[in-house]
Amino acid sequence: MASTDISLTHDVHHAHDDHDHDHHDQHFIFKYIFSQDHKVIAKQFLITGIIWAFIGGALSTIFRLQLGWPQATYDWLEPILGKWIEGGKLSPEFFLSLVTMHGTIMVFFVLTAGLSGTFSNFLIPLQIGARDMASGFLNMLSYWFFFLSSVIMFLSLFLETGPASAGWTIYPPLSALPQAIPGSGTGMTMWIVSMAFFIVSSLLGSVNYITTVINLRTKGMSMTKLPLTIWAFFLTAVLGVLSFPVLFSCVLLLLFDRSFGTSFYLSEIYVAGEALSNVGGSPILFQHLFWFLGHPEVYIVILPGFGIVSEIIATNARKPIFGYRAMIGSMLGISLLSFIVWAHHMFVSGMNPFLGSVFMFLTLIIAVPSAVKVFNWLATLWRGNIVFTVPMLFSIGFVSLFISGGLTGIILGNSTLDIQFHNTYFVVAHFHLVMASSAFFGLFAGVYHWYPKMFGRMMDDKLGYIHFWLTFIGVYMVFMPMHYVGIAGFPRRYYSWTSFELFSKFADLNMYISLAAVIAWLAQFIFAFNFFYSMFRGRRATQNPWRSTTLEWTTPVNPGHGNWPGAIPTVYRWPYDYSKPGAADDFIPQHIPYSETASSNLPHEKDLA
Amino acid sequence: MSTTTTLEQANTTTWDGGNEPMKASYGKLMMWFFLLSDAFTFCAFLTAYGAIRHRHHAYTGAPEDFTFSTAYWPIPEKVFNAFPGLHGVDLPLAFVALMTMILILSSVTMVLAVEAGHRMDKADVQKWLLWTILFGSAFVGCQAWEWGHFITGTEQGMTLPDGSVFHGANLKFNQYGPVLFADLFFFITGFHGTHVFSGIVLLIIMFINTVNGTYQRRGHYEMVEKVGLYWHFVDLVWVFVFTFFYLV
Numbered sequence A: 001m002a003s004t005d006i007s008l009t010h011d012v013h014h015a016h017d018d019h020d021h022d023h024h025d026q027h028f029i030f031k032y033i034f035s036q037d038h039k040v041i042a043k044q045f046l047i048t049g050i051i052w053a054f055i056g057g058a059l060s061t062i063f064r065l066q067l068g069w070p071q072a073t074y075d076w077l078e079p080i081l082g083k084w085i086e087g088g089k090l091s092p093e094f095f096l097s098l099v100t101m102h103g104t105i106m107v108f109f110v111l112t113a114g115l116s117g118t119f120s121n122f123l124i125p126l127q128i129g130a131r132d133m134a135s136g137f138l139n140m141l142s143y144w145f146f147f148l149s150s151v152i153m154f155l156s157l158f159l160e161t162g163p164a165s166a167g168w169t170i171y172p173p174l175s176a177l178p179q180a181i182p183g184s185g186t187g188m189t190m191w192i193v194s195m196a197f198f199i200v201s202s203l204l205g206s207v208n209y210i211t212t213v214i215n216l217r218t219k220g221m222s223m224t225k226l227p228l229t230i231w232a233f234f235l236t237a238v239l240g241v242l243s244f245p246v247l248f249s250c251v252l253l254l255l256f257d258r259s260f261g262t263s264f265y266l267s268e269i270y271v272a273g274e275a276l277s278n279v280g281g282s283p284i285l286f287q288h289l290f291w292f293l294g295h296p297e298v299y300i301v302i303l304p305g306f307g308i309v310s311e312i313i314a315t316n317a318r319k320p321i322f323g324y325r326a327m328i329g330s331m332l333g334i335s336l337l338s339f340i341v342w343a344h345h346m347f348v349s350g351m352n353p354f355l356g357s358v359f360m361f362l363t364l365i366i367a368v369p370s371a372v373k374v375f376n377w378l379a380t381l382w383r384g385n386i387v388f389t390v391p392m393l394f395s396i397g398f399v400s401l402f403i404s405g406g407l408t409g410i411i412l413g414n415s416t417l418d419i420q421f422h423n424t425y426f427v428v429a430h431f432h433l434v435m436a437s438s439a440f441f442g443l444f445a446g447v448y449h450w451y452p453k454m455f456g457r458m459m460d461d462k463l464g465y466i467h468f469w470l471t472f473i474g475v476y477m478v479f480m481p482m483h484y485v486g487i488a489g490f491p492r493r494y495y496s497w498t499s500f501e502l503f504s505k506f507a508d509l510n511m512y513i514s515l516a517a518v519i520a521w522l523a524q525f526i527f528a529f530n531f532f533y534s535m536f537r538g539r540r541a542t543q544n545p546w547r548s549t550t551l552e553w554t555t556p557v558n559p560g561h562g563n564w565p566g567a568i569p570t571v572y573r574w575p576y577d578y579s580k581p582g583a584a585d586d587f588i589p590q591h592i593p594y595s596e597t598a599s600s601n602l603p604h605e606k607d608l609a
Numbered sequence B: 001m002s003t004t005t006t007l008e009q010a011n012t013t014t015w016d017g018g019n020e021p022m023k024a025s026y027g028k029l030m031m032w033f034f035l036l037s038d039a040f041t042f043c044a045f046l047t048a049y050g051a052i053r054h055r056h057h058a059y060t061g062a063p064e065d066f067t068f069s070t071a072y073w074p075i076p077e078k079v080f081n082a083f084p085g086l087h088g089v090d091l092p093l094a095f096v097a098l099m100t101m102i103l104i105l106s107s108v109t110m111v112l113a114v115e116a117g118h119r120m121d122k123a124d125v126q127k128w129l130l131w132t133i134l135f136g137s138a139f140v141g142c143q144a145w146e147w148g149h150f151i152t153g154t155e156q157g158m159t160l161p162d163g164s165v166f167h168g169a170n171l172k173f174n175q176y177g178p179v180l181f182a183d184l185f186f187f188i189t190g191f192h193g194t195h196v197f198s199g200i201v202l203l204i205i206m207f208i209n210t211v212n213g214t215y216q217r218r219g220h221y222e223m224v225e226k227v228g229l230y231w232h233f234v235d236l237v238w239v240f241v242f243t244f245f246y247l248v
């Protein structure tokens, strides 16, 4: 993490008067590596997340090459992939490992830890007006558990038998029996161990975020004056606290099945003609436990994006967010519903069809709060004085992708339609638009928007615009055609489809998708360059470059330990006083009392402080 | 300028910030949320228990004619009927009732320790913590005996397909019934036992700190209170584990 330190070197000697972390002469190691400062921890999460994103992206590029050009040979990859190339071909087992690790890395390490870890840590104290997280020590532990889990997962990539390869959902019996596939050997064990540490990290982070939001809000920062980002991070943390433990139980039982001969998920299995002794278990049980986490998990991934995008759209449309309370309500609704829809992933698992229709009903209800959010964003944009900054473009892109992907969700939510679509590329297209791409757009929007607060410099706009357009067009070029491939019945996680005559006519389309995927992936290097280059050479930021209302912009350009050199500001108004009629400026920050803004006060605000 | 009021103060009711709205320090809140999370872990295990048990047949005959068989889920009274030192006597659930009593007693002494902490009575805190540690350890000890007995099994045992006789239970064989009965028993009571054990370790740390006067100097015994929350939670979980494995 040495790279996080550079921009911080000039921010240490602010007055440290009214708080107790007086560590003026901290050693380098404690300031940047084992730091307990939420801003440093946020950057650690961000940079680890970025590294993971590039690894995850590289894996998907390799399997897309295989899908796009099934006849090609890959001798040129042999120096990197070694024995995974057999006679110039990717080995089928390796293909499955690639898919599995791509999913695992992206869902958990990038879009959960990388996204929540970064922005919850960075923004919660700054936006609620706190010196730091409730417990800086647990916060630091949270990062280091994540780091440990990352190291284990990364090392598993280099195993002789390969990393886990039963899909990111690691369904048994495939994942439980080492004799079924090489990846279910040591690779799977390391997957489970790594995820166990990941869950510990997530839990430590989440309880910290929750308690910080409850106990450390500054004076006047009531729950209905919180920026929507904070509401989103808060609910994300709640979902994490309630769903990750179930994944923990789920994989612990799997670990016992694998290593100690229990039969929780196994019953009456033949492998290569040999009967296993396990009786009585149920693989469907695994699916229930997994998806009880798995569905809330997809909202853990997207909720931070909801918050970030709401904030950025309001700021750059120079308008109050439309339906602030409805936004909170819909997030609450989504969070609640997310716990009772999990079985829509199991419509064709042999589950009782009646149960299926109950879950179908509950699933389709989620469309309502989701639509509330979408319409509120659109209504906020409607007739705004839109400033097309890079973060704003990514936020608008987020809304677009979320709509496109949400619509296919409604199709999949119908249990009868899902008989056709389940395990096809249609599902892959659905969740890559609605979750993967959207969440990435939320992440990018957040990074571009809060970069000046993180590093005291601006990212380059031109490169940002190029990055946005290439990514936006690239993502649609990849996932729109994928729906057609899926509707035709093309199954996901198949190494090769050339032996099915039916699918040959999709060869061109697959090639097109792969080409677009490679382009979109390459475009991310523009971002990486911009990110690291701007740390040293970016234009210096002003204190409030986006003319925003929230508290983080009242701190110095490079906030030190404790965030505010003097007293913490008190909050008097909600965070969305943009373009208020009668006001001198087109924004009024949260810490300005009503008594100073007589010209713009509404009748009921006259008597307020 | 407006002339009405110029209160330079923000609202200050419960949820208006700048205070602790739930009247609990951040440490206590964290413990509560951790316990909530842990509760979900146990719920998942107990749900798994329910689901798997549902997949097995129940014993339908008269209790007097009950014999162990892998064809149906055993009746708990017939499995857990031994008592240390009373070999061959049929005392259904007597030992586990004793264990449960001990654990509940430990919760009572924990309450007393926390209460003594509120009074800043160091000697009493020490005394009650020590009792809690003692009862906790007794519980773990009893569980070890219970496991040992379960693993050793009875004389008649179970005849395996190859003609050999297997006594007791492990994760792969189980003389008392379906193998999953043993799997779940070991797994869930083991997981709970690990929690009790961790609790004892925490209590010992609390005890040492109390003896050293750390909390007396700090001016409050909140750490003891937090560990107390954990301890009661673990007891509460036992009530459910007990119900699932021994009563239904």
Ligand code: HEM
Pocket: A169, A298, A299, A301, A302, A344, A345, A363, A364, A366, A367, A370, A406, A407, A408, A409, A410, A411, A412, A413, A414, A418, A421, A422, A423, A427, A430, A431, A434, A435, A436
């Ligand atoms: C209108 C709302 C939505 C509905 C009705 C919906 C419905 C569904 C259904 C029924 C499936 C299962 C398809 C199958 O496997 O056959 C599915 C898969 C999936 N959805 Fe959604 N979805 C919605 C929104 C979302 C959102 C907002 C996210 C993430 C942020 C998301 C992420 C996923 C993921 C990751 C999968 C695939 C998991 C896998 O099998 O690997 N969905 N969705």
Ligand SMILES: [Cu+2]
Pocket: A294, A295, A298, A341, A342, A344, A345
């Ligand atoms: Cu779902």
